[in-house]
Structures are given as structure tokens and as C-alpha cells.
Amino acid sequence: MPDTTVAAVPNQGETVTVSAYLATRLCQLDGHHVFGLPGDFSLSMLDEMLTVPGVEWVGCTNELNAAYAADAYARARRGVAAVLTTYGVGELSAMNGVAGSYAEDVPVVLVSGMPPSRARADGLLLHHTLVDGDHDHFVRAYREVTAAGAVLRAATAVAEIDRMLLTAINECKPVYLGIPADVAVARVPAANLALPLRRSPSDPTSVQQFRDALTALLAQHPSLTVLAGPRVHRRRLEGELAALADLPGVRIATQAGAKAMLDEAHPASLGTYMGGMTRSEITRDAVDFAPLLVLAGTTLSDVLTGLFTHRFTPEDAVELGFETARIGASLFHGVRMEDAVRILHETAAERDFAPLPPLPPLTRPEVAEGPASDALTQAQLWAEIQQWMPDGVTAIADAGTALYGALGLQMSHDSDLLAQPIWSSIGYTLPATLGICLARPESRSLLFIGDGAAQLTVQELATILHRGHTPIIVLINNAGYTIERAIQSPKAVYQDITPWDWSALPSVLAPGVPSLTSTVRTRAELAEALVEARECTDRLVLIEAVLDPSDAPEMLVELGRGAARANGAPSVPVEQAGRSTGDSSR
Known part of the structure; x- marks a missing residue:
């Protein structure tokens, strides 16, 4: 666990603001980037936090995306990640992401800028409240998705901040810090910052x-x-x-x-x-x-x-x-x-066990037979990616066809796969790519995401572009929610999504920022686009792979069958679920 600060530790008699104390502690725990959005109750806190050397603000397009980005950042680092929101509307928007961090054991710190202490005590009917005089509705809500939480008072802020952060690193779970606007600027002793926080030792x-x-x-x-x-x-x-x-x-x-x-x-x-x-x-x-x-x-x-x-x-x-x-x-x-x-x-x-017989090599997806000019299939998509994928990448795969195709890949040396299989919130991975780009700037990020998932969180593509990150994005355009089609009612209207011009999106979200986009419909086009993507290292690359809506990786077809049985739903016929002929990704 990192235990050094980037800023000089204050002398014994010095004081710092509560916000600066928190920011310094986050840096000590390798949480140098703070994700979020500002709000009137958090502005003073932000101003104070950003006076601490080493703290970098990452403004996101919404609080949910900020929580997703922080989650991925914490997974890739050795410490914690912070999400900063305003009270009520902001923290509630982030809750889904924080719940995912709880389910998947990720030490995220949700910091909520709250109304001043006197307004809370008097129950003033402020904006962002439920206008019933109770300012703790959302504090109680967060108890369900965090390991611990506290609303700070100046007198105990140092102890409570340390307690929350220790809980996060010991339990690998998110925690909640509510900081009233007046407490954020209150001054507290800085001496404790000379004592880095460490996980509890074993007995x-x-x-x-x-x-x-x-x-x-x-x-x-x-x-x-x-x-x-x-x-x-x-x-x-x-x-x-x-x-x-x-x-x-x-x-x-x-x-x-x-x-x-x-x-x-x-x-x-x-x-x-x-x-x-x-x-x-x-x-x-x-x-x-x-x-x-x-x-x-x-x-x-x-x-x-x-x-x-x-x-x-x-x-x-x-x-x-x-x-x-x-x-x-x-x-x-x-x-x-x-x-x-x-x-x-x-x-x-x-x-000193006796050696075991050698294992046969793991099966790798192979390109299915057929002309390279035929319509692209899931089997061909993943087989081409297997042959092309460079070493040392951080792959990120969203729930759905992206994840269950990527699980069939044999990952190359020094590569990693980031996914969210337990919480399985679609759209998680696009903001997560922002977090990974910041956490691992030395490794190129490779995102696999479906069109349905991307429509939930695609605004964060603007942040990725404007910050100059250069991931490769393979967007699987199968006109909707194929993971749900594999479970039940594949022809239902609710499985479809509105069509977008994906290749035009980067220029719309970040005018003037260069990117490389392409739309592929055949194996030959995909192979050419992947080669270009590998060679183009100075800009974001978006490859839109157009696939049949009924086509799915074999592993996803199997999951769909099992989920249908578990849910008591009628079984989806194989041809409707889109089992790919010659699919070798299983």
C-alpha cells in the first residue's frame, strides 16, 4: 500500500482544512485523481482539495459515469479512488456505480458535499432535499451500498476520515463521507498526516x-x-x-x-x-x-x-x-x-509435489470457414481479434456479447481483462475506460462494448477524447440487447434500440480532436481496421462492427438458456438466439 505523499507533510503544530486533509490522505493511498461533478454545496471543498499538490480533478459528464470511472481506477491501482458529488441529486446519480463497487469489492470513496451544519440541524427546506426537513435520507440510503459512512463534524473529522479510509482499504469496499460546506473549510490539526494509513496486520x-x-x-x-x-x-x-x-x-x-x-x-x-x-x-x-x-x-x-x-x-x-x-x-x-x-x-x-503431466494448450478461437467478404459473424469477430490482439493491453469488456466473446480469448502476455460480471451493469465499461486510461497510462486500453450498453454512458467518450487518451474501441452494433434476446423474447420490441451514426460520434463530442473511425461488415474489413488501429497510436480508434442482431457467442447462448430456465421463462430456440455456425469461441 503506498504510504508517501506528494506534498510535504506539515509540521506538528500546523493545521489544514478538512478538505485538504482528505485530499492528502487520498494521495497517500494512490488516489490522485478525483472524479465527479461540482455543485454549490461542494464548491468550497473542491477549491480546498485542489490546493493539494498531486490531486487532479477529472470532471465527468454525469455522476454515474464518475462512479464507474473511479471504480475502474481503483481496480487498476493499489489504493482507493474518490468520487465527489453534490448532495442529493448528485450522490443518488452515483449510487448505482457505488453499489457495483460494493458487489465487486472495490475501495471507492463517495464524497458528498452537503448543506452547512446549521441548515442540516435546523431542517431547512433547501434545494436537493425532499423538503421534509430530514437531511439524512441519502446518508441512510448509502448505508445499504457501503461498508461504512460518516457525516463529518470539525471536532472529529480527522478521526472519521481515517476510519473511513481504513475501512475501505481493509475491506475492499466503498465508503461514504458526507462533508457539510462549513466543515469542508474548517481547520484541523495536520500532524496525523505524518502517519500513513496501513491495512491491519494479520494476527x-x-x-x-x-x-x-x-x-x-x-x-x-x-x-x-x-x-x-x-x-x-x-x-x-x-x-x-x-x-x-x-x-x-x-x-x-x-x-x-x-x-x-x-x-x-x-x-x-x-x-x-x-x-x-x-x-x-x-x-x-x-x-x-x-x-x-x-x-x-x-x-x-x-x-x-x-x-x-x-x-x-x-x-x-x-x-x-x-x-x-x-x-x-x-x-x-x-x-x-x-x-x-x-x-x-x-x-x-x-x-514438494511430484510434477504433473503437461496440460494441452488452451483452445484459441479460430477463423470460421467462408469467404472473407461474407457478413461478419461473432465467431469471426473474436477469432480475428484473437489473432491480432497485441501484448500488454488492458482489455475492458461490457456485460453482454462483448464479455462473453472476450472470455473466449486467450489473453497475451502482460495483458489484463477488466469486467464487471457480478454487478453486470451495462454501460459500465465506457466510463471505466477513462479510469483505466488514467490509472495505466503506460498500457493501451482496448474496449469491447455493445451498442445498447454504449448508449447508456457514451457521453464520457467526450472526456476521453478531450483528455487526449487513445484507446481502441470495438463497438459491436447488433441493433439492441442481444444478451436479453438470448434469454427470452428475441423479437420483442423492447430488445431494439434507436440507430446511431457511431462513426460520426467522436467528431460530434469532441470537435477538432482527431480520431480514427471505421465501420466494418465483413471479416476482411475487420482485419484491415484492426491493423490500422494497432498502427494508429496517437489518437482514439473506434471500430463499429455491424453484426446480425440474432448472432451471439456460444457462451452467451448457453448463459441465456440457463437464465431462461432459472427464471422460468420459455426456452429460446437456438436459431432465434443466434447460435453461430462454426463458432469456436466456446
Whole structure:
């Protein structure tokens, strides 16, 4: 966890404003960019925060997009991200994004600029309120989607800010800070800023007990299989996971929310596991029937388990959580995931398993047969992207055809896939691309998004363009919500969206800012556009890929069938759901 400031730490007797204190703490936790929109109750707070060196304001087009961008930023960094809104109308607009951060374990700090303390105490009927004298409606609402929250008073602001930020980094969950306008400019002691915030350490006794129990368990088994989930990614333990994979007798699979956390070309990599939707039977059997299975930072939600089609018994597995480890019925409280993964590596190395037979290479999407001039299919789209995709990219895939196509890719070295499979809020990824561009300027971002999802949040494309970022965007134009078509009523009017001129959009949103756009309808056109995109590094690239509305990746077709059964809906015939002939992305 970063523990240094960019600004000089004040002397013992100095004071700073509450807002400056918060801004400095955010910088100490690697949250240098603050996303949001201004409002009258937050203007003084913003003015004070921006006096702190190292803090950069990222003005977004709406609060929901700001929350999405901050979420992605926090996923890509080692600290927190902040969303700053005004009271009521602003914070409510951000709530969906913050709820997604809660569901997917992302340490986002929602900062709400509130009416002055006296106005709150007197219950004045102000704008942005429900005009009933109760100013805490939204504070209470945020309790449902955050790990902790506080409305600051000057007397306790330092302690409360530190408490909220420690909660965020310890629990990897969002927190809420309401800051009345008068409190924002109140002066508080600065001395505490010399003491960087750190995650709570593990309990030494619990760590030793866990080590002893794990050593005894490993001695009883011939090999070790790990299913690694997104929470390992939240703790930035990719290096430790790779070190574990280097040991003999170890196999590692990842969940969809952690795809490519381990290099998928690694000899120990089993690829992505999703229960019955797993592409490889070898992968599925290796996890489901493992002699010893370790669930490291997993979330056993519906999508991540292939709609609960996993065949392993979670209670029989070793489980490593953020702050607790479990072996059978024994819970080891106070064992941080960082220490649990380290101990797993050390004990597995001491066990010295016999080497396992080599795994066959993971299946890669291949270009389906047929003339390159024929209408583009989902199978061809993902196969062409597989052959083209450069190393070292951060791919971002929106819920829908984009995600379930991207999950079929074999990710290249030093690449990453960002997705939101648990919350699955369509439109998340376009603002998330802004967050990733700011968090990882050294890595080119590659966004896969459907036209329906893009219409929700496309305004943030303007921010991306005006800030000079150069992602590659593959926009899948299938005239609506194909993920819903795959579940039920594919011909229903509500599955369609209004058509847009996507290739003209960048010039409309950012006149004078150069970009490269193209519309492709065949495999040959797509291949040419991808080559141009790779070579064009000085501007944003938008490739609109026009596809049949009924065409979908095979994995999405399977998900649709399963979701329809789970919802008690009539089954969608395969030809209506758009199963692609020759689709090899499964």
C-alpha cells in the first residue's frame, strides 16, 4: 500500500482544512485523481482539495459515469479512488456505480458535499432535499451500498476520515463521507498526516495455526489445484499467484472476474473456470474433481459459477478471504489474504509435489470457414481479434456479447481483462475506460462494448477524447440487447434500440480532436481496421462492427438458456438466439 505523499507533510503544530486533509490522505493511498461533478454545496471543498499538490480533478459528464470511472481506477491501482458529488441529486446519480463497487469489492470513496451544519440541524427546506426537513435520507440510503459512512463534524473529522479510509482499504469496499460546506473549510490539526494509513496486520497466532493446519493437509494430497477469484486481483497478488504456479504439482484456474490474472500461456494455467460454461472439459474436471482445491479470493455467484453448475463442494475446499482463512470447519480469523497466499506458496514448496503431466494448450478461437467478404459473424469477430490482439493491453469488456466473446480469448502476455460480471451493469465499461486510461497510462486500453450498453454512458467518450487518451474501441452494433434476446423474447420490441451514426460520434463530442473511425461488415474489413488501429497510436480508434442482431457467442447462448430456465421463462430456440455456425469461441 503506498504510504508517501506528494506534498510535504506539515509540521506538528500546523493545521489544514478538512478538505485538504482528505485530499492528502487520498494521495497517500494512490488516489490522485478525483472524479465527479461540482455543485454549490461542494464548491468550497473542491477549491480546498485542489490546493493539494498531486490531486487532479477529472470532471465527468454525469455522476454515474464518475462512479464507474473511479471504480475502474481503483481496480487498476493499489489504493482507493474518490468520487465527489453534490448532495442529493448528485450522490443518488452515483449510487448505482457505488453499489457495483460494493458487489465487486472495490475501495471507492463517495464524497458528498452537503448543506452547512446549521441548515442540516435546523431542517431547512433547501434545494436537493425532499423538503421534509430530514437531511439524512441519502446518508441512510448509502448505508445499504457501503461498508461504512460518516457525516463529518470539525471536532472529529480527522478521526472519521481515517476510519473511513481504513475501512475501505481493509475491506475492499466503498465508503461514504458526507462533508457539510462549513466543515469542508474548517481547520484541523495536520500532524496525523505524518502517519500513513496501513491495512491491519494479520494476527500472528492465527497465522501460525493456519500454517500448521495447511501443512498437515498438504501432506495428505498428491497435488494442489487453486481457483483464483477477483479478490486476489483486488489485493494485487498476481505476482504471488505466478510464483505459486511455478511450483511442481500445482494447477491454477481463474474465475471470469480474474481472467488473465495468471498468464494463460503458463504451463500450470487451466484458463477460465465457469462451471458448466467452462470452455475446456479438462479445466472443468481439474477444478470440480481436484484432490485438494483452494478457493483463493473467489465469489461463487451465478455468472462466475456458470449459473451454479459447479460440481465441487465449497465446504470441502480451503478458502482464502480478505481477512479470514478456512480449512474445513476451522476458521482462522485475522489472516490477511496476502499472508494466506504467501503461506500457501511456502507450504506447497516444502511439500514438494511430484510434477504433473503437461496440460494441452488452451483452445484459441479460430477463423470460421467462408469467404472473407461474407457478413461478419461473432465467431469471426473474436477469432480475428484473437489473432491480432497485441501484448500488454488492458482489455475492458461490457456485460453482454462483448464479455462473453472476450472470455473466449486467450489473453497475451502482460495483458489484463477488466469486467464487471457480478454487478453486470451495462454501460459500465465506457466510463471505466477513462479510469483505466488514467490509472495505466503506460498500457493501451482496448474496449469491447455493445451498442445498447454504449448508449447508456457514451457521453464520457467526450472526456476521453478531450483528455487526449487513445484507446481502441470495438463497438459491436447488433441493433439492441442481444444478451436479453438470448434469454427470452428475441423479437420483442423492447430488445431494439434507436440507430446511431457511431462513426460520426467522436467528431460530434469532441470537435477538432482527431480520431480514427471505421465501420466494418465483413471479416476482411475487420482485419484491415484492426491493423490500422494497432498502427494508429496517437489518437482514439473506434471500430463499429455491424453484426446480425440474432448472432451471439456460444457462451452467451448457453448463459441465456440457463437464465431462461432459472427464471422460468420459455426456452429460446437456438436459431432465434443466434447460435453461430462454426463458432469456436466456446
